[in-house]
Amino acid sequence: MTTTTSSLLNIRPNFFYDKVINWFPGHMAKGLRIISEKMSSIDVIVEARDARIPISSINKKFEEVANVKERIIVYNKCDLAEESSQDIITKAFEKYRNQKVLFTNANMDRNIKTIINIAANKARENPQKYPFVTVMVVGMPNVGKSSIINSMRRLGVHRGKAARTGANPGITRAVSNTTIKVLENPTVYLIDTPGVMIPHIPDPVCSLKVALTGGIMDHLSDEEVIADYLLWRLNNFSNFGYVEKFKLPGPTDDVNVLLPAVSKRIGALHKQGCLRLSGT
Structure with missing residues:
Protein backbone atom coordinates (compact mmCIF):
# COMPACT_ATOMS: atom_id res chain seq x y z
CA MET A 1 0.00 0.00 0.00
CA THR A 2 1.39 3.40 -1.00
CA THR A 3 0.24 6.41 1.01
CA THR A 4 1.55 9.93 1.39
CA THR A 5 1.20 12.34 4.27
CA SER A 6 -1.13 14.49 2.17
CA SER A 7 -3.77 11.75 2.40
CA LEU A 8 -3.61 11.81 6.20
CA LEU A 9 -5.54 14.82 7.49
CA ASN A 10 -4.81 16.76 10.66
CA ILE A 11 -1.54 15.17 11.77
CA ARG A 12 -0.64 16.77 15.08
CA PRO A 13 2.39 19.03 14.60
CA ASN A 14 3.57 18.26 18.14
CA PHE A 15 2.99 15.58 20.75
CA PHE A 16 2.05 17.09 24.09
CA TYR A 17 2.77 15.12 27.23
CA ASP A 18 3.60 16.53 30.65
CA LYS A 19 3.88 13.50 32.92
CA VAL A 20 7.41 12.38 33.77
CA ILE A 21 7.83 8.62 34.22
CA ASN A 22 10.53 7.93 36.79
CA TRP A 23 11.76 4.48 37.84
CA PHE A 24 14.83 4.19 40.05
CA PRO A 25 14.44 1.23 42.44
CA GLY A 26 16.90 0.52 45.22
CA HIS A 27 18.94 -2.08 43.36
CA MET A 28 19.82 0.54 40.72
CA ALA A 29 21.13 3.01 43.29
CA LYS A 30 23.15 0.22 44.87
CA GLY A 31 24.38 -0.94 41.47
CA LEU A 32 25.60 2.53 40.54
CA ARG A 33 27.49 2.80 43.82
CA ILE A 34 29.18 -0.60 43.36
CA ILE A 35 30.05 0.23 39.74
CA SER A 36 31.87 3.30 41.02
CA GLU A 37 33.66 1.31 43.73
CA LYS A 38 34.86 -1.33 41.25
CA MET A 39 36.19 1.20 38.75
CA SER A 40 39.79 0.92 40.00
CA SER A 41 39.94 -2.74 38.88
CA ILE A 42 38.38 -2.11 35.45
CA ASP A 43 40.43 -1.58 32.29
CA VAL A 44 37.72 -0.90 29.69
CA ILE A 45 34.15 0.35 30.03
CA LYS A 61 25.74 9.17 35.69
CA PHE A 62 28.02 6.87 33.69
CA GLU A 82 17.30 4.03 10.85
CA ARG A 97 35.17 14.30 21.29
CA ILE A 116 36.79 -8.04 21.96
CA ASN A 117 39.69 -6.88 19.79
CA ILE A 118 39.88 -3.45 21.46
CA ALA A 119 40.13 -5.11 24.88
CA ALA A 120 42.58 -7.77 23.69
CA ASN A 121 44.86 -5.21 22.07
CA LYS A 122 45.50 -3.58 25.44
CA ALA A 123 47.04 -6.84 26.64
CA ARG A 124 48.93 -7.42 23.40
CA GLU A 125 50.44 -3.93 23.43
CA ASN A 126 51.46 -4.00 27.09
CA PRO A 127 51.37 -7.56 28.48
CA GLN A 128 53.29 -6.61 31.62
CA LYS A 129 50.76 -3.97 32.61
CA TYR A 130 47.79 -6.01 31.38
CA PRO A 131 48.33 -9.75 32.02
CA PHE A 132 44.58 -9.86 31.56
CA VAL A 133 41.96 -7.22 30.71
CA THR A 134 38.75 -6.68 32.64
CA VAL A 135 35.79 -5.11 30.86
CA MET A 136 32.68 -3.78 32.59
CA VAL A 137 29.44 -3.47 30.62
CA VAL A 138 27.12 -0.69 31.79
CA GLY A 139 23.99 0.93 30.43
CA MET A 140 20.35 1.76 31.03
CA PRO A 141 17.78 -1.06 31.38
CA ASN A 142 16.98 -3.18 28.34
CA VAL A 143 19.60 -1.72 25.98
CA GLY A 144 21.02 -5.22 25.48
CA LYS A 145 23.94 -5.45 27.91
CA SER A 146 23.42 -9.14 28.62
CA SER A 147 23.03 -9.88 24.90
CA ILE A 148 26.35 -8.13 24.25
CA ILE A 149 28.03 -10.21 26.95
CA ASN A 150 26.59 -13.45 25.57
CA SER A 151 27.67 -12.50 22.05
CA MET A 152 31.23 -11.75 23.22
CA ARG A 153 31.38 -15.09 24.99
CA ARG A 154 29.96 -16.88 21.97
CA LEU A 155 32.52 -15.33 19.63
CA GLY A 156 35.48 -15.34 22.01
CA VAL A 157 35.40 -18.74 23.71
CA HIS A 158 32.59 -20.40 21.71
CA ARG A 159 30.43 -21.06 24.75
CA GLY A 160 26.78 -20.53 25.62
CA LYS A 161 24.97 -17.85 27.56
CA ALA A 162 26.55 -16.39 30.65
CA ALA A 163 23.98 -13.66 31.33
CA ARG A 164 20.20 -13.86 31.52
CA THR A 165 18.23 -11.94 28.92
CA GLY A 166 14.59 -10.98 28.66
CA ALA A 167 12.14 -8.49 27.18
CA ASN A 168 11.44 -6.80 30.50
CA PRO A 169 13.88 -4.34 32.09
CA GLY A 170 15.59 -5.27 35.34
CA ILE A 171 16.60 -8.88 34.59
CA THR A 172 20.09 -8.23 35.97
CA ARG A 173 19.68 -6.83 39.48
CA ALA A 174 23.20 -6.80 40.91
CA VAL A 175 26.79 -6.22 39.87
CA SER A 176 28.30 -9.64 39.27
CA ASN A 177 30.76 -10.86 41.90
CA THR A 178 32.30 -13.22 39.36
CA THR A 179 34.01 -12.47 36.07
CA ILE A 180 33.01 -14.00 32.75
CA LYS A 181 35.85 -15.12 30.48
CA VAL A 182 35.27 -14.10 26.87
CA LEU A 183 38.77 -14.64 25.43
CA GLU A 184 41.55 -17.10 26.27
CA ASN A 185 44.66 -15.58 24.72
CA PRO A 186 45.09 -12.84 25.70
CA THR A 187 42.68 -13.25 28.57
CA VAL A 188 39.69 -10.93 28.63
CA TYR A 189 37.11 -10.98 31.41
CA LEU A 190 33.72 -9.27 31.64
CA ILE A 191 31.69 -7.99 34.56
CA ASP A 192 27.91 -7.71 34.14
CA THR A 193 25.97 -4.91 35.84
CA PRO A 194 22.29 -4.08 36.38
CA GLY A 195 20.63 -1.59 34.08
CA VAL A 196 20.72 1.78 35.79
CA MET A 197 17.98 4.23 34.96
CA ILE A 198 18.43 8.01 35.13
CA PRO A 199 17.26 8.97 38.64
CA HIS A 200 15.14 11.75 37.16
CA ILE A 201 14.16 12.24 33.51
CA PRO A 202 13.24 15.93 33.22
CA ASP A 203 11.79 15.69 29.69
CA PRO A 204 8.39 13.88 29.65
CA VAL A 205 8.69 12.91 25.97
CA CYS A 206 12.16 11.50 26.63
CA SER A 207 10.66 9.27 29.33
CA LEU A 208 8.05 8.14 26.79
CA LYS A 209 10.81 7.09 24.40
CA VAL A 210 12.54 5.07 27.12
CA ALA A 211 9.25 3.41 28.08
CA LEU A 212 8.39 2.69 24.44
CA THR A 213 11.68 0.84 23.90
CA GLY A 214 11.25 -1.27 27.05
CA GLY A 215 13.48 0.62 29.48
CA ILE A 216 10.73 1.16 32.05
CA MET A 217 8.38 -1.45 33.48
CA ASP A 218 5.04 -1.47 31.63
CA HIS A 219 2.89 -1.00 34.71
CA LEU A 220 4.66 2.28 35.52
CA SER A 221 3.77 3.87 32.22
CA ASP A 222 0.51 4.68 30.47
CA GLU A 223 0.43 2.10 27.69
CA GLU A 224 -2.27 3.95 25.73
CA VAL A 225 -0.24 7.17 25.73
CA ILE A 226 2.84 5.23 24.63
CA ALA A 227 0.84 3.68 21.77
CA ASP A 228 -0.43 7.15 20.84
CA TYR A 229 3.12 8.51 20.79
CA LEU A 230 4.29 5.63 18.59
CA LEU A 231 1.40 6.28 16.20
CA TRP A 232 2.31 9.97 16.04
CA ARG A 233 5.95 9.13 15.30
CA LEU A 234 5.02 6.66 12.57
CA ASN A 235 2.75 9.19 10.89
CA ASN A 236 5.38 11.93 11.00
CA PHE A 237 7.90 9.59 9.37
CA SER A 238 5.31 8.60 6.73
CA ASN A 239 5.54 5.02 7.94
CA PHE A 240 2.04 3.73 7.32
CA GLY A 241 2.74 0.01 7.39
CA TYR A 242 0.30 -0.34 10.28
CA VAL A 243 -2.61 0.38 7.89
CA GLU A 244 -2.19 -2.86 5.97
CA LYS A 245 -1.00 -4.87 8.97
CA PHE A 246 -4.11 -4.08 11.02
CA LYS A 247 -6.59 -3.85 8.11
CA LEU A 248 -7.45 -0.18 8.54
CA PRO A 249 -9.18 1.74 5.74
CA GLY A 250 -6.38 4.30 5.81
CA PRO A 251 -3.90 6.14 8.04
CA THR A 252 -5.23 7.60 11.25
CA HIS A 270 -13.77 -9.45 24.84
CA LYS A 271 -16.76 -11.11 23.22
CA GLN A 272 -18.64 -7.83 23.63
CA GLY A 273 -16.03 -6.10 21.48
CA CYS A 274 -14.38 -4.19 24.35
CA LEU A 275 -10.62 -3.97 24.68
CA ARG A 276 -9.19 -6.54 27.03
CA LEU A 277 -6.84 -4.64 29.32
CA SER A 278 -4.07 -6.38 31.22
CA GLY A 279 -5.39 -8.04 34.38
CA THR A 280 -9.03 -8.09 33.17
Missing part, protein backbone atom coordinates in the same frame (compact mmCIF):
# COMPACT_ATOMS: atom_id res chain seq x y z
CA VAL A 46 31.57 -0.70 27.46
CA GLU A 47 28.63 1.67 27.73
CA ALA A 48 25.63 0.23 25.90
CA ARG A 49 22.93 2.50 24.50
CA ASP A 50 19.85 1.89 22.37
CA ALA A 51 20.38 2.87 18.73
CA ARG A 52 16.65 3.62 18.39
CA ILE A 53 16.86 6.39 21.00
CA PRO A 54 20.49 7.54 20.81
CA ILE A 55 20.00 10.61 23.01
CA SER A 56 17.34 9.34 25.41
CA SER A 57 19.38 6.23 26.30
CA ILE A 58 22.30 8.29 27.63
CA ASN A 59 22.72 8.16 31.40
CA LYS A 60 25.03 10.98 32.43
CA GLU A 63 29.94 9.92 32.48
CA GLU A 64 30.73 10.71 36.10
CA VAL A 65 32.03 7.25 37.05
CA ALA A 66 33.66 6.16 33.78
CA ASN A 67 35.42 9.25 32.50
CA VAL A 68 38.82 8.11 33.82
CA LYS A 69 38.77 4.81 31.91
CA GLU A 70 38.98 3.82 28.28
CA ARG A 71 35.37 3.71 27.14
CA ILE A 72 33.61 2.21 24.14
CA ILE A 73 30.13 3.56 23.47
CA VAL A 74 28.03 0.86 21.84
CA TYR A 75 24.74 1.65 20.15
CA ASN A 76 23.07 -1.73 20.26
CA LYS A 77 19.94 -2.89 18.39
CA CYS A 78 21.13 -0.95 15.35
CA ASP A 79 19.10 -3.28 13.14
CA LEU A 80 15.94 -1.70 14.60
CA ALA A 81 17.05 1.90 13.96
CA GLU A 83 20.65 3.24 9.26
CA SER A 84 21.07 6.89 8.24
CA SER A 85 21.32 7.87 11.92
CA GLN A 86 24.67 6.09 12.22
CA ASP A 87 26.49 8.68 10.10
CA ILE A 88 24.94 11.52 12.12
CA ILE A 89 25.99 9.99 15.44
CA THR A 90 29.48 9.08 14.21
CA LYS A 91 30.13 12.60 12.89
CA ALA A 92 28.88 14.12 16.15
CA PHE A 93 31.38 12.05 18.15
CA GLU A 94 34.18 12.93 15.73
CA LYS A 95 33.39 16.63 16.02
CA TYR A 96 32.96 16.98 19.76
CA ASN A 98 37.70 11.59 20.55
CA GLN A 99 35.44 8.70 21.49
CA LYS A 100 35.15 5.15 20.16
CA VAL A 101 31.58 4.44 19.04
CA LEU A 102 30.22 1.21 17.56
CA PHE A 103 26.86 0.11 16.19
CA THR A 104 25.98 -3.45 17.12
CA ASN A 105 23.32 -6.09 16.79
CA ALA A 106 24.28 -8.46 19.58
CA ASN A 107 21.71 -11.07 18.62
CA MET A 108 23.44 -11.44 15.24
CA ASP A 109 27.00 -10.83 16.59
CA ARG A 110 27.36 -7.73 14.44
CA ASN A 111 30.47 -5.67 15.34
CA ILE A 112 30.84 -7.50 18.66
CA LYS A 113 34.23 -8.90 17.62
CA THR A 114 35.50 -5.32 17.47
CA ILE A 115 34.82 -4.88 21.19
CA ASP A 253 -4.02 10.06 13.86
CA ASP A 254 -6.49 8.73 16.42
CA VAL A 255 -5.18 6.02 18.73
CA ASN A 256 -8.79 5.12 19.58
CA VAL A 257 -9.17 3.98 15.99
CA LEU A 258 -5.89 2.09 15.96
CA LEU A 259 -6.12 0.20 19.26
CA PRO A 260 -9.37 -1.72 18.52
CA ALA A 261 -7.88 -2.84 15.20
CA VAL A 262 -4.70 -3.99 16.94
CA SER A 263 -6.70 -5.75 19.66
CA LYS A 264 -8.79 -7.56 17.07
CA ARG A 265 -5.70 -8.68 15.19
CA ILE A 266 -3.98 -10.11 18.30
CA GLY A 267 -7.13 -11.56 19.88
CA ALA A 268 -7.33 -9.06 22.74
CA LEU A 269 -11.05 -8.29 22.48
Whole structure:
Protein backbone atom coordinates (compact mmCIF):
# COMPACT_ATOMS: atom_id res chain seq x y z
CA MET A 1 0.00 0.00 0.00
CA THR A 2 1.39 3.40 -1.00
CA THR A 3 0.24 6.41 1.01
CA THR A 4 1.55 9.93 1.39
CA THR A 5 1.20 12.34 4.27
CA SER A 6 -1.13 14.49 2.17
CA SER A 7 -3.77 11.75 2.40
CA LEU A 8 -3.61 11.81 6.20
CA LEU A 9 -5.54 14.82 7.49
CA ASN A 10 -4.81 16.76 10.66
CA ILE A 11 -1.54 15.17 11.77
CA ARG A 12 -0.64 16.77 15.08
CA PRO A 13 2.39 19.03 14.60
CA ASN A 14 3.57 18.26 18.14
CA PHE A 15 2.99 15.58 20.75
CA PHE A 16 2.05 17.09 24.09
CA TYR A 17 2.77 15.12 27.23
CA ASP A 18 3.60 16.53 30.65
CA LYS A 19 3.88 13.50 32.92
CA VAL A 20 7.41 12.38 33.77
CA ILE A 21 7.83 8.62 34.22
CA ASN A 22 10.53 7.93 36.79
CA TRP A 23 11.76 4.48 37.84
CA PHE A 24 14.83 4.19 40.05
CA PRO A 25 14.44 1.23 42.44
CA GLY A 26 16.90 0.52 45.22
CA HIS A 27 18.94 -2.08 43.36
CA MET A 28 19.82 0.54 40.72
CA ALA A 29 21.13 3.01 43.29
CA LYS A 30 23.15 0.22 44.87
CA GLY A 31 24.38 -0.94 41.47
CA LEU A 32 25.60 2.53 40.54
CA ARG A 33 27.49 2.80 43.82
CA ILE A 34 29.18 -0.60 43.36
CA ILE A 35 30.05 0.23 39.74
CA SER A 36 31.87 3.30 41.02
CA GLU A 37 33.66 1.31 43.73
CA LYS A 38 34.86 -1.33 41.25
CA MET A 39 36.19 1.20 38.75
CA SER A 40 39.79 0.92 40.00
CA SER A 41 39.94 -2.74 38.88
CA ILE A 42 38.38 -2.11 35.45
CA ASP A 43 40.43 -1.58 32.29
CA VAL A 44 37.72 -0.90 29.69
CA ILE A 45 34.15 0.35 30.03
CA VAL A 46 31.57 -0.70 27.46
CA GLU A 47 28.63 1.67 27.73
CA ALA A 48 25.63 0.23 25.90
CA ARG A 49 22.93 2.50 24.50
CA ASP A 50 19.85 1.89 22.37
CA ALA A 51 20.38 2.87 18.73
CA ARG A 52 16.65 3.62 18.39
CA ILE A 53 16.86 6.39 21.00
CA PRO A 54 20.49 7.54 20.81
CA ILE A 55 20.00 10.61 23.01
CA SER A 56 17.34 9.34 25.41
CA SER A 57 19.38 6.23 26.30
CA ILE A 58 22.30 8.29 27.63
CA ASN A 59 22.72 8.16 31.40
CA LYS A 60 25.03 10.98 32.43
CA LYS A 61 25.74 9.17 35.69
CA PHE A 62 28.02 6.87 33.69
CA GLU A 63 29.94 9.92 32.48
CA GLU A 64 30.73 10.71 36.10
CA VAL A 65 32.03 7.25 37.05
CA ALA A 66 33.66 6.16 33.78
CA ASN A 67 35.42 9.25 32.50
CA VAL A 68 38.82 8.11 33.82
CA LYS A 69 38.77 4.81 31.91
CA GLU A 70 38.98 3.82 28.28
CA ARG A 71 35.37 3.71 27.14
CA ILE A 72 33.61 2.21 24.14
CA ILE A 73 30.13 3.56 23.47
CA VAL A 74 28.03 0.86 21.84
CA TYR A 75 24.74 1.65 20.15
CA ASN A 76 23.07 -1.73 20.26
CA LYS A 77 19.94 -2.89 18.39
CA CYS A 78 21.13 -0.95 15.35
CA ASP A 79 19.10 -3.28 13.14
CA LEU A 80 15.94 -1.70 14.60
CA ALA A 81 17.05 1.90 13.96
CA GLU A 82 17.30 4.03 10.85
CA GLU A 83 20.65 3.24 9.26
CA SER A 84 21.07 6.89 8.24
CA SER A 85 21.32 7.87 11.92
CA GLN A 86 24.67 6.09 12.22
CA ASP A 87 26.49 8.68 10.10
CA ILE A 88 24.94 11.52 12.12
CA ILE A 89 25.99 9.99 15.44
CA THR A 90 29.48 9.08 14.21
CA LYS A 91 30.13 12.60 12.89
CA ALA A 92 28.88 14.12 16.15
CA PHE A 93 31.38 12.05 18.15
CA GLU A 94 34.18 12.93 15.73
CA LYS A 95 33.39 16.63 16.02
CA TYR A 96 32.96 16.98 19.76
CA ARG A 97 35.17 14.30 21.29
CA ASN A 98 37.70 11.59 20.55
CA GLN A 99 35.44 8.70 21.49
CA LYS A 100 35.15 5.15 20.16
CA VAL A 101 31.58 4.44 19.04
CA LEU A 102 30.22 1.21 17.56
CA PHE A 103 26.86 0.11 16.19
CA THR A 104 25.98 -3.45 17.12
CA ASN A 105 23.32 -6.09 16.79
CA ALA A 106 24.28 -8.46 19.58
CA ASN A 107 21.71 -11.07 18.62
CA MET A 108 23.44 -11.44 15.24
CA ASP A 109 27.00 -10.83 16.59
CA ARG A 110 27.36 -7.73 14.44
CA ASN A 111 30.47 -5.67 15.34
CA ILE A 112 30.84 -7.50 18.66
CA LYS A 113 34.23 -8.90 17.62
CA THR A 114 35.50 -5.32 17.47
CA ILE A 115 34.82 -4.88 21.19
CA ILE A 116 36.79 -8.04 21.96
CA ASN A 117 39.69 -6.88 19.79
CA ILE A 118 39.88 -3.45 21.46
CA ALA A 119 40.13 -5.11 24.88
CA ALA A 120 42.58 -7.77 23.69
CA ASN A 121 44.86 -5.21 22.07
CA LYS A 122 45.50 -3.58 25.44
CA ALA A 123 47.04 -6.84 26.64
CA ARG A 124 48.93 -7.42 23.40
CA GLU A 125 50.44 -3.93 23.43
CA ASN A 126 51.46 -4.00 27.09
CA PRO A 127 51.37 -7.56 28.48
CA GLN A 128 53.29 -6.61 31.62
CA LYS A 129 50.76 -3.97 32.61
CA TYR A 130 47.79 -6.01 31.38
CA PRO A 131 48.33 -9.75 32.02
CA PHE A 132 44.58 -9.86 31.56
CA VAL A 133 41.96 -7.22 30.71
CA THR A 134 38.75 -6.68 32.64
CA VAL A 135 35.79 -5.11 30.86
CA MET A 136 32.68 -3.78 32.59
CA VAL A 137 29.44 -3.47 30.62
CA VAL A 138 27.12 -0.69 31.79
CA GLY A 139 23.99 0.93 30.43
CA MET A 140 20.35 1.76 31.03
CA PRO A 141 17.78 -1.06 31.38
CA ASN A 142 16.98 -3.18 28.34
CA VAL A 143 19.60 -1.72 25.98
CA GLY A 144 21.02 -5.22 25.48
CA LYS A 145 23.94 -5.45 27.91
CA SER A 146 23.42 -9.14 28.62
CA SER A 147 23.03 -9.88 24.90
CA ILE A 148 26.35 -8.13 24.25
CA ILE A 149 28.03 -10.21 26.95
CA ASN A 150 26.59 -13.45 25.57
CA SER A 151 27.67 -12.50 22.05
CA MET A 152 31.23 -11.75 23.22
CA ARG A 153 31.38 -15.09 24.99
CA ARG A 154 29.96 -16.88 21.97
CA LEU A 155 32.52 -15.33 19.63
CA GLY A 156 35.48 -15.34 22.01
CA VAL A 157 35.40 -18.74 23.71
CA HIS A 158 32.59 -20.40 21.71
CA ARG A 159 30.43 -21.06 24.75
CA GLY A 160 26.78 -20.53 25.62
CA LYS A 161 24.97 -17.85 27.56
CA ALA A 162 26.55 -16.39 30.65
CA ALA A 163 23.98 -13.66 31.33
CA ARG A 164 20.20 -13.86 31.52
CA THR A 165 18.23 -11.94 28.92
CA GLY A 166 14.59 -10.98 28.66
CA ALA A 167 12.14 -8.49 27.18
CA ASN A 168 11.44 -6.80 30.50
CA PRO A 169 13.88 -4.34 32.09
CA GLY A 170 15.59 -5.27 35.34
CA ILE A 171 16.60 -8.88 34.59
CA THR A 172 20.09 -8.23 35.97
CA ARG A 173 19.68 -6.83 39.48
CA ALA A 174 23.20 -6.80 40.91
CA VAL A 175 26.79 -6.22 39.87
CA SER A 176 28.30 -9.64 39.27
CA ASN A 177 30.76 -10.86 41.90
CA THR A 178 32.30 -13.22 39.36
CA THR A 179 34.01 -12.47 36.07
CA ILE A 180 33.01 -14.00 32.75
CA LYS A 181 35.85 -15.12 30.48
CA VAL A 182 35.27 -14.10 26.87
CA LEU A 183 38.77 -14.64 25.43
CA GLU A 184 41.55 -17.10 26.27
CA ASN A 185 44.66 -15.58 24.72
CA PRO A 186 45.09 -12.84 25.70
CA THR A 187 42.68 -13.25 28.57
CA VAL A 188 39.69 -10.93 28.63
CA TYR A 189 37.11 -10.98 31.41
CA LEU A 190 33.72 -9.27 31.64
CA ILE A 191 31.69 -7.99 34.56
CA ASP A 192 27.91 -7.71 34.14
CA THR A 193 25.97 -4.91 35.84
CA PRO A 194 22.29 -4.08 36.38
CA GLY A 195 20.63 -1.59 34.08
CA VAL A 196 20.72 1.78 35.79
CA MET A 197 17.98 4.23 34.96
CA ILE A 198 18.43 8.01 35.13
CA PRO A 199 17.26 8.97 38.64
CA HIS A 200 15.14 11.75 37.16
CA ILE A 201 14.16 12.24 33.51
CA PRO A 202 13.24 15.93 33.22
CA ASP A 203 11.79 15.69 29.69
CA PRO A 204 8.39 13.88 29.65
CA VAL A 205 8.69 12.91 25.97
CA CYS A 206 12.16 11.50 26.63
CA SER A 207 10.66 9.27 29.33
CA LEU A 208 8.05 8.14 26.79
CA LYS A 209 10.81 7.09 24.40
CA VAL A 210 12.54 5.07 27.12
CA ALA A 211 9.25 3.41 28.08
CA LEU A 212 8.39 2.69 24.44
CA THR A 213 11.68 0.84 23.90
CA GLY A 214 11.25 -1.27 27.05
CA GLY A 215 13.48 0.62 29.48
CA ILE A 216 10.73 1.16 32.05
CA MET A 217 8.38 -1.45 33.48
CA ASP A 218 5.04 -1.47 31.63
CA HIS A 219 2.89 -1.00 34.71
CA LEU A 220 4.66 2.28 35.52
CA SER A 221 3.77 3.87 32.22
CA ASP A 222 0.51 4.68 30.47
CA GLU A 223 0.43 2.10 27.69
CA GLU A 224 -2.27 3.95 25.73
CA VAL A 225 -0.24 7.17 25.73
CA ILE A 226 2.84 5.23 24.63
CA ALA A 227 0.84 3.68 21.77
CA ASP A 228 -0.43 7.15 20.84
CA TYR A 229 3.12 8.51 20.79
CA LEU A 230 4.29 5.63 18.59
CA LEU A 231 1.40 6.28 16.20
CA TRP A 232 2.31 9.97 16.04
CA ARG A 233 5.95 9.13 15.30
CA LEU A 234 5.02 6.66 12.57
CA ASN A 235 2.75 9.19 10.89
CA ASN A 236 5.38 11.93 11.00
CA PHE A 237 7.90 9.59 9.37
CA SER A 238 5.31 8.60 6.73
CA ASN A 239 5.54 5.02 7.94
CA PHE A 240 2.04 3.73 7.32
CA GLY A 241 2.74 0.01 7.39
CA TYR A 242 0.30 -0.34 10.28
CA VAL A 243 -2.61 0.38 7.89
CA GLU A 244 -2.19 -2.86 5.97
CA LYS A 245 -1.00 -4.87 8.97
CA PHE A 246 -4.11 -4.08 11.02
CA LYS A 247 -6.59 -3.85 8.11
CA LEU A 248 -7.45 -0.18 8.54
CA PRO A 249 -9.18 1.74 5.74
CA GLY A 250 -6.38 4.30 5.81
CA PRO A 251 -3.90 6.14 8.04
CA THR A 252 -5.23 7.60 11.25
CA ASP A 253 -4.02 10.06 13.86
CA ASP A 254 -6.49 8.73 16.42
CA VAL A 255 -5.18 6.02 18.73
CA ASN A 256 -8.79 5.12 19.58
CA VAL A 257 -9.17 3.98 15.99
CA LEU A 258 -5.89 2.09 15.96
CA LEU A 259 -6.12 0.20 19.26
CA PRO A 260 -9.37 -1.72 18.52
CA ALA A 261 -7.88 -2.84 15.20
CA VAL A 262 -4.70 -3.99 16.94
CA SER A 263 -6.70 -5.75 19.66
CA LYS A 264 -8.79 -7.56 17.07
CA ARG A 265 -5.70 -8.68 15.19
CA ILE A 266 -3.98 -10.11 18.30
CA GLY A 267 -7.13 -11.56 19.88
CA ALA A 268 -7.33 -9.06 22.74
CA LEU A 269 -11.05 -8.29 22.48
CA HIS A 270 -13.77 -9.45 24.84
CA LYS A 271 -16.76 -11.11 23.22
CA GLN A 272 -18.64 -7.83 23.63
CA GLY A 273 -16.03 -6.10 21.48
CA CYS A 274 -14.38 -4.19 24.35
CA LEU A 275 -10.62 -3.97 24.68
CA ARG A 276 -9.19 -6.54 27.03
CA LEU A 277 -6.84 -4.64 29.32
CA SER A 278 -4.07 -6.38 31.22
CA GLY A 279 -5.39 -8.04 34.38
CA THR A 280 -9.03 -8.09 33.17
